[in-house]
Amino acid sequence: DTAVSQTPKYLVTQMGNDKSIKCEQNLGHDTMYWYKQDSKKFLKIMFSYNNKELIINETVPNRFSPKSPDKAHLNLHINSLELGDSAVYFCASSLAGQGEGYTFGSGTRLTVV
């Protein structure tokens, strides 16, 4: 059973389109995250949700909108995609306050053409 699963694994789309990435975890964690890893391989936190509530919202364009329908899901919707949005997006989950317990998904490689 996959602990943190993201779909799709690959996403190629044109500039200006709107797309969503889904994430689900079956670990019983109460906190979920979205990270972005760009071409320079720097892994940056975008959002964090705890028990469906937004905890962290780093300086991310408001074209990015996370949505957590329940504790096990955190989806990422991106409007008006731009070339600079091309990156690998990782979903992760943990129990709140447990830095040792982050479990990451396998990533979604988004390419905007």
Next chain:
Amino acid sequence: DAKTTQPPSMDCAEGRAANLPCNHSTISGNEYVYWYRQIHSQGPQYIIHGLKNNETNEMASLIITEDRKSSTLILPHATLRDTAVYYCIADYSNSGYALNFGKGTSLLVTP
């Protein structure tokens, strides 16, 4: 969270110990040292963490200096599958913030 500094890259021969250093000179008393690694194209994976004492698990050992300003992750018998980017992170266990991954050390294990 305290800033950490790691060498950008290291090499290690297969079967030898890989010693990955991390400098965290501004670490505060309640901040833990966490190590994660990211094998190519995969999500990061937890390795080990510690506060003051040295720690060992089935994957690695963590040696933290007495003044806590630096630490070393030791992979005792590196294999080719240990080739990855290794991230050292200093953070509070209950900061309420997400872990910030720096640039890490790219470890290449060679045959």
